[in-house]
Amino acid sequence: MTMIEITLPRELAEEAAELGLLKSQVVAELLRDEIRRRTFSDLLAHGGLALDEPVEIPPRPRRRSS
Structure with missing residues (x-):
């Protein structure tokens, strides 16, 4: 696994954190x-x-409950 750091405006980062969007699994x-x-x-x-033509979309991996 690779670690990447990003910089976000404070408001965006706070809102994303409140919504749980900054968890690594969600970001992925x-x-x-x-x-x-x-x-x-x-x-x-x-x-x-x-x-x-039919489009085959691979199934999403099942989420684990946190």
Whole structure:
């Protein structure tokens, strides 16, 4: 696993912390979702996938209760 530090504006960091969005598991899930979204958008933009082709999205790992 790799550790990455980010700097956020105070208000954004406080709001994200209140919502539980800064937990490493949540951040990882948000990043995975964004990567999938961008990958899918790129495929459509560059003609790599016809609209009538089925799209297989890998199942999400089950969340563990905290």
